[in-house]
Structure formats: C-alpha cells, structure tokens
Amino acid sequence: METYRVAIQTEGMMEDLVKILKSDNEELQMLCASAIFKCAEDQQTRDLVRSHDGLKPLVSLLAKADNKQLLAAATGAIWKCSISMENVAIFQEKKALEILIGLLTDQPEEVLVNVLGALGQFAQIPANKTTICNSGGIKALINLLNGTNQALLVNVTKAVGACATEKDNVAIIDQLDGVRLVWSLLKNPSAEVQSSAAWALCPCIENAKLRL
Template identity: 55%
Template sequence: MAELSSLESRLAVEQLVSLLGNQPEEVLVNVVGALGECASRYADSRVVIRKVGGVAPLVQLLTGTNQPLLINTTNAVGACALDQESMAVIDKQDGVRLLWSLLKSPNDDVQACAAWAICPCIENAKDAGELVRSFVGGLELIVGLLKSPDHEALASVCAAIAKIAKNEENLGVITDHGVVPLLAKLTHTTDDHLRRHLADAMARCCTWRNNRVAFGEAEAVAPLVSYLKSPDLDVHRSTACALHQLSKDPDNCITMHEAAVVKCLLPMVGSTDFVLQEAAAGCISNIRHLALANEKEKFM
C-alpha cells in the first residue's frame, strides 16, 4: 500500500467504511481487507474507523459464512481491538464471543485469524479474565486446538494462550484441561514462528503451581535449548524467558546444563534487548546457584 498523507488516509478510510453497508460479498471482501490493512498499520486509521462508526458493522460481519470475508473481517476486528476505545465497542457488540465461536470453524485460516484477533481483545478488554471465563467451554476449546495440524493455527493459539495465562484463574483452568502436555508435544517443531509463540505460552504457564516441573517431566526442556540457535531475535527472547521460568526447578536446571544451555545463553547476556538480557542472566544464575549448592554439599 502506497504511503498516503494524513488527510488522504482519513478520507480513504471514511470512504471504505461507507461501503460496509449493502454490498455484494465479493466487494465486502476487498473493502474489509483494505480496512484491516489500514487498521493494522496505522493507529490513526483505527481511530477514524471508530469515529465514523465502522467497528460495529465490522463485528456484524463475523456472523457470515463466506470464508475469505471471515478471514479479512477477523483481521480487521483484531486490528481495531488494538485501540482500547474500539475494543469497548467490540465488547459491547459481542464481538469477542463471535471471534471465539469462529475457533470452531473447519477452515484452518479462519481459526488462525480468529485466534490472532482474540489476542488484542484479551489485552485491551476491561476485565479480560472474567470475559474469557464467560464463554462456556471456551477455554477447553482453545486448549483443544493445540492438536491442530496447521502451524499458523498452532502459533495463533499459543499466542492466545500466552494472553489467557496472564490471568491466574484462567491459567488454572487451562492447566486442568491439559495445556502443559499439549504444549510439550509441540516443542520439537522447527518452525520459528511457532517456536516464538510456543515459548511465550510455556513461559506464562510455568507460573502456575507445579507446571514447570510438569514441563520437565514431559521432556519439553531440552528441545527448547535448540531454539537458541535460531537466527530470530524474537525466538531468542521468548525462549530465554521460558528457560528462565523453567530453571526455577532444579531438575530442569540439570537438563539445561546437559544440553549446553549456558554456552548459548552467555552471549545473550550482552544483548541490547533488555528482556532477553535479563532472562538469559536469570537462567544462568539459577543454574549456577544449583551448581554451587551441589559443590557445597560435597564438602559438608
């Protein structure tokens, strides 16, 4: 999309919103696709869409059956949800429930787009924890999608689980539904896009009771170490965060040490990315503390 001036962009978005009315579906596919592109790239466009009344008709399109239109609409609604005031409109229009219902779609692309759209909705909802719990069977449904054969669907579901797991009560529920073994089964993937969001989800899930121990018992720790050899900085960051959480269990520290994690993490301690730097240092520190404790015990 060519760069437009602020005025041109506003006028274009207003014109596109005006076309959300009684139009053939083949026209709506392109109109909604363009709105989604504008909303995802420009914060000003999200504001314009909301101010000219475009959020509600977009949400209403989530009730359709046209697959390309649903894909573009979920993308557009998800982009609008990045704006907190637009999120309030989405919530009022029951948009999150509609997105959640699309997770049942037989189309992998619709499932994936719906899960991606749910992420900013959870992030910006007024009471995200309660909102998510209000969908009967919703948490069980999203955990079940970790069995999907589609990598994009899996990445989007992992991203959504990472958001859901920020709420302690919801984390407890998805743990009861078996999120840990299902995430653990995915750790052998070589897809960096999936690796990034999988590691994020694992890091979040580690904070509930003995989940970090359960990940170790499911042999999910050693495969994570190989992620640090990826050229992708985002994968490094999320993986280091997951390893830091997992390293709070002594048995996991032993597994990491045997997988030569320290050699991989040491250069990352000097990273300009503060989150990566801190997580790498924290993981190494936990491994070192365990080693020192063992050394001390030998001489007692």
C-alpha cells in the same frame, strides 16, 4: 488497537468470537484466535475469554497442526490468555501443557515464539516445571537457544529461567550446556534478549550454588 479492544469488551463481541472458534471454518477460527491473541494482553479481555468458555476451544485448535496459520493464532491466543493463572488452570485440565511441549520441534518460528511464551507462563506453577522436565521439554528448550530469531530467544530464555527456579531442573539445563548457551546470549545485539538472558541466569546460578 485500544479502540478495537474496548469494542470487544463492551459490545459483546467476545461471545461471538468464541462461538466462531467452535465452528468448522478454519479461516474464521484463525481470524478469531488472532483477534484474541492481539487483545488478550488486557486482563479484562482474558477474563471475558474465560467467562465465555473460550479457553477449551483454543486448546482444541492445537490439534489442527497442519494449518500453520491457525496454529500460530491459537498458540498466540493461549500464550496471552495464560498470563492469567486462572486461565492456566483451565488449560491444564485440557492437557494443553503436554500438547504445547510436543510443538517445540518442527514448527515455524511464528508458532515456536508463541509456544515458548505460553510455556514461560505455565512454568510459573511449580508442578508444571516438573511436567516440562519429565516430558523432555527442557532438552527442546535448550536446542532452541541456538536460534537467531530475537523474539524466539526472548521467550525461550524466559521459559528456561522459569524452569530453573526448580533446582533439580538446573542440573539438567547444565548437563545440556544450557547455562553456557544462555550466558552467550548476553552478547546478543538485542537489549531485550540480553535482559531476558540475564534474568534466566539468576536462578541457574543460585540453584547451582545450592547443589554445591
């Protein structure tokens, strides 16, 4: 994977990947988005996607919701690219957040894991926490806390925790039984799920104290 990532960075491959993202061939679009998904943990890759204007076509692929393989690849690429806040700003211009919130229901787990990962990154920006709340996103997040997929549970607890740093959101999370559900995940057999649940509980408890 490291060799592949370096090749994309040094051989000018990112420009070609972005060109294909803008094509009409959904199979090729899926493969290119998947390549970005796998490589964009690296900051240089994320910067290259942005510099070659690859973020906007990734958002455009979200409209192809009937093609679940393509949707999974696109949401995965958006998730990893959104680790950089410079990229989140561009995604916001294209209304990616609102589209992602709309994908929180009736989607395969593979898509949901990626959407939740992206929302956790978007929620690092205070205004986006309000958008998630006002768009019904918190209720959708709480519903997903009942799942069993460990990767999904890790990402949904991170997203809930990020939203809970806004004290007004904690009241909604609590009303929807979200605090109890997150607390119950401390008993999950996965250490990673336990860790993310504990992290999410911290702002819930802190902001609940502030309300008192």
